[in-house]
Amino acid sequence: ILEKTQVPLKPKTIDYQKIYNQIADILEDNDWDDGSNGPVFVRLAWHAAGTYDKVSKTGGSNGATMRFSPESDHGANAGLKFARDKLEPIKQKNPEISYSDLWSLAGVTAIQEMGGPTIPWIPGRKDADAATACSPDGRLPDATKGPSHIRDIFYRMGFDDREIVALVGAHALGRCHPDRSGFDGPWTASPTMFTNSFFTELLGRKWVEKKWKGPKQYIDKETGELMMLPADMALMQDKNFRPWVEKYAKDDELFFKDFAAAFHKLLELGIPRTGEEKVYHFKKTDESS
Ligand code: DDH
Numbered sequence: 001i002l003e004k005t006q007v008p009l010k011p012k013t014i015d016y017q018k019i020y021n022q023i024a025d026i027l028e029d030n031d032w033d034d035g036s037n038g039p040v041f042v043r044l045a046w047h048a049a050g051t052y053d054k055v056s057k058t059g060g061s062n063g064a065t066m067r068f069s070p071e072s073d074h075g076a077n078a079g080l081k082f083a084r085d086k087l088e089p090i091k092q093k094n095p096e097i098s099y100s101d102l103w104s105l106a107g108v109t110a111i112q113e114m115g116g117p118t119i120p121w122i123p124g125r126k127d128a129d130a131a132t133a134c135s136p137d138g139r140l141p142d143a144t145k146g147p148s149h150i151r152d153i154f155y156r157m158g159f160d161d162r163e164i165v166a167l168v169g170a171h172a173l174g175r176c177h178p179d180r181s182g183f184d185g186p187w188t189a190s191p192t193m194f195t196n197s198f199f200t201e202l203l204g205r206k207w208v209e210k211k212w213k214g215p216k217q218y219i220d221k222e223t224g225e226l227m228m229l230p231a232d233m234a235l236m237q238d239k240n241f242r243p244w245v246e247k248y249a250k251d252d253e254l255f256f257k258d259f260a261a262a263f264h265k266l267l268e269l270g271i272p273r274t275g276e277e278k279v280y281h282f283k284k285t286d287e288s289s
Contacts, residue, residue, distance in 0.1 A: 014096050016105065016123060016280055022090050023109040024285045029086075036192040037086055038110035039174025044083040045107025045267065046170070047076060048100070051135035052269035054158045059135040060270025061125055064099035068131035076140040079180035100125030104267045112284050114173065116194030117260040121280045125271055143183065143229040144215060147238040150231060157269055159262065165235055165244035166258040167266065172198040176227060182215045185227035196256075199249035201226060202236055 029037045048066055051059030065071050066080065087106055091099060101123045108119045141153045154164045172195050176183035188197040207218040207228050218228040235241040248255040 019094050020109050020282045023106050024113045034191045038114045040083045041106040041110040044080050045104050048103050049266045051139040052157045061100050061104050062271050063128035063133050065128050065134045071134040074137045098125050098127045114194040117256040118281050119260050120264050122277045143231045146234045161240050162244050163262040165241050166262045169198050183217050196248050196252040199245050203249050
């Protein structure tokens with residue numbers, strides 16, 4: 001007779017909504033920036049995934065290789081150690097989730113909890129165990145550059161112009177930090193709320209070059225409190241990007257729908273899938289059950 005403890009257990013299914021809720025619980029943080037860890041979690045998820053190259057099929061969020069040097073030290077990833085460290089207690093509480101799933105789930109949680117669209121999410125990313133899998137430097141966009149550079153970077157991942165503009169709408173969130181990227185300030189007056197305000201601000205204000213010793217950036221002429229990167233201005237200046245900026249500024253439903261699809265696609269880049277996987281749609285913590 002088998003002792004009860006010897007009965008083979010079925011592999012435990014992971015309760016991802018529970019982990020989502022735990023991440024949602026640590027978003028509010030009065031000692032951090034504008035009071036939320038959400039924006040830096042979104043940036044972590046994006047920088048983990050945005051290294052994908054569709055030709056060599058390398059990079060992407062599989063592997064969570066940003067844990068290792070040299071990828072952790074790439075200039076584009078400056079400041080993301082804060083985000084990784086803030087998520088570590090959730091990993092300790094839920095050792096069954098991979099870092100690569102946790103970081104992408106944190107991006108999804110942050111967007112949804114800050115008022116954004118529901119992002120369909122699929123688990124199954126596996127962590128690499130060595131730095132040899134690190135993505136090479138230079139795969140993420142350079143904020144000082146214009147449309148052709150932006151296209152080189154995002155076409156390499158497999159995105160088109162419409163998807164590029166939708167994705168950069170994430171700059172409704174968060175801010176630039178002089179000690180990380182060298183740039184300074186938030187794009188919108190509500191950096192902890194996911195809205196289409198990146199587009200309404202971009203079109204609605206007069207942007208002038210900031211006079212300072214730092215890298216070239218723009219500030220709004222009226223208050224001087226909001227900012228745009230040269231790469232943000234490029235979306236307004238390019239004739240194929242601009243129509244999407246205008247559409248998203250007018251139609252936040254269209255922006256939410258396109259953003260959700262493009263962000264889901266971003267998090268799926270380079271992940272082996274059979275098509276049979278369960279797709280999760282998480283409930284926001286403020287939705288009654
Ligand atoms: Fe970004 N981003 N990003 N970004 N990004 C920065 C911050 C944040 C570029 C440059 C910068 C996306 C695209 C681009 C977020 C999300 C996304 C900062 C400031 C720079 C610089 C970092 C710092 O100093 O802390 C450039 C260039 C591009 C480009 O497309 C050409 C995309 C696609 C996303 C996305 O999420 C889909 C978020 C969120 C932040 C705010 C982080 C924070 O800590 O706050």
